[in-house]
Amino acid sequence: MENTIFGLTEGQIAQFGLTFGVGAFILYMLFIVLNLALESKAGKFGTFIIFLVLSLGMMGFMAKNVIQWVLGI
Amino acid sequence: MNQTVKPASTRPVPVDMISPTRWIERGWEDLRANPWPGLAHGLALTVFGWLMLWLARDRFWLLAGAFSGFMIVAPVLATGLYHISRERTAGRTAGLGDVINLWRSFDGRLVRFGLLLGLAGTGWVMTSAGLITLWSPVPILRPVDFFRHIVLVKEVGLFEAWLVIGSLLAAPVFASSVVAIPMLVDKSVPVSMAVTASWRAVADHPGPLVWWAVLIAMLVGLGMVTGLLGLIVVIPLIAHASWHAYRDLTAPKSPAPVSAL
Numbered sequence: 001m002e003n004t005i006f007g008l009t010e011g012q013i014a015q016f017g018l019t020f021g022v023g024a025f026i027l028y029m030l031f032i033v034l035n036l037a038l039e040s041k042a043g044k045f046g047t048f049i050i051f052l053v054l055s056l057g058m059m060g061f062m063a064k065n066v067i068q069w070v071l072g073i
Numbered sequence: 074m075n076q077t078v079k080p081a082s083t084r085p086v087p088v089d090m091i092s093p094t095r096w097i098e099r100g101w102e103d104l105r106a107n108p109w110p111g112l113a114h115g116l117a118l119t120v121f122g123w124l125m126l127w128l129a130r131d132r133f134w135l136l137a138g139a140f141s142g143f144m145i146v147a148p149v150l151a152t153g154l155y156h157i158s159r160e161r162t163a164g165r166t167a168g169l170g171d172v173i174n175l176w177r178s179f180d181g182r183l184v185r186f187g188l189l190l191g192l193a194g195t196g197w198v199m200t201s202a203g204l205i206t207l208w209s210p211v212p213i214l215r216p217v218d219f220f221r222h223i224v225l226v227k228e229v230g231l232f233e234a235w236l237v238i239g240s241l242l243a244a245p246v247f248a249s250s251v252v253a254i255p256m257l258v259d260k261s262v263p264v265s266m267a268v269t270a271s272w273r274a275v276a277d278h279p280g281p282l283v284w285w286a287v288l289i290a291m292l293v294g295l296g297m298v299t300g301l302l303g304l305i306v307v308i309p310l311i312a313h314a315s316w317h318a319y320r321d322l323t324a325p326k327s328p329a330p331v332s333a334l
Contacts, residue, residue: 045272048248048279053240055287060236063294064224071225 027058085324088278092321093285100314103158104306110157110169111309118143118150118308122301133216138198144293145194145246148254149187151312155258158316175258182257182264189264190246197242204235247286248275255319274322285318 086095104111122143129136153172160167205213205223208231213219223232252271256262262270275282289311296303 044276044279045248048275048283049241049244051279051283052244052247052286053237055283056240056243056290057233057237059287059290061229061233064232068225068227 085320087324088281088321090281090284092281093288093318096285096314096317096321097288097310099317100158100310100312103161103313103316104309106161107157107166107168110167110172111154111313112305113169114151114154114312115305115308118147119301119304122304126301131215133213133219134198134202136216137201137219138195141198141201142191142194145190145197146187147308148250148312148315149183149190151308151315152183152254152258154309154312155255155316155319158313159259162316162320180257182267183254186250186254186257186264190250193242193246197239200242201235201239204238205231208234243286247282248272251275251282251285251315252319252322255316256323259319270323278322
């Protein structure tokens with residue numbers, strides 16, 4: 001029988017870690033970029049571009065995970 | 074013919090992070106108050122989308138080009154709905170007849186702006202095709218290839234890079250049009266002045282406008298996953314909301330004292 005921790009297999013824990021870990025990493029990146037934009041005085045338009053790119057990228061990453069979850073991949 | 078109705082409660086308010094949801098709320102009120110012109114626009118554009126899907130079902134790049142172009146040019150196609158929201162703000166009701174009259178006026182500025190947006194869309198599809206062709210491990214010829222080899226791969230990579238580059242290209246298009254198109258409907262200003270006002274609004278409110286762009290992308294995404302059916306409501310909702318975004322974004326920064334109104 002496969003070893004489990006709290007009823008979860010190693011593969012499931014790794015998948016959970018990957019999905020939420022990368023999500024948390026992206027949020028952390030947004031925080032760093034916000035600090036950078038503020039400290040470097042990148043300008044409001046630069047801040048807009050940086051955040052639009054990161055936000056849409058993050059949204060795409062989440063959408064990809066949702067599609068994979070719905071399709072059971 | 075215009076009828077006089079109770080004006081909508083749409084005095085411009087200062088823009089903050091809550092504003093995009095407030096614009097959606099006001100857009101929803103406009104749609105509910107006068108649903109048929111909006112739903113007619115939504116249905117026409119959805120049927121066009123279905124037609125594109127059917128015609129280009131096996132040719133991914135044609136389909137991608139058609140949809141990207143559609144997304145970029147849609148704000149110009151919805152100008153009639155800005156007019157309807159403007160009339161409601163002024164306490165009048167406008168119908169499909171007024172929208173047709175607006176189209177028949179064949180405003181050269183809107184046509185020119187629409188053509189420029191179309192050009193930007195073509196640039197995006199060409200860049201996108203270049204990126205995917207260079208980096209994809211297999212040739213992407215059909216929509217199913219794109220989903221299987223780009224979207225559904227477990228690793229973080231090409232799909233995310235594609236989105237980041239797409240967003241980089243979409244940012245100036247969004248910044249140029251978010252205020253410009255409703256302004257071209259509202260005022261007799263040249264395209265260059267409308268685009269400058271649009272960029273200024275984005276520079277003044279970067280946070281709320283990123284949230285507005287994300288909200289639009291989420292709503293369009295939701296409309297698309299319903300087999301485009303949801304777009305019948307989403308398109309007019311965003312169009313009416315865009316009018317209210319324009320009003321708030323171009324309102325004078327310090328409101329005049331009440332006694333002066």
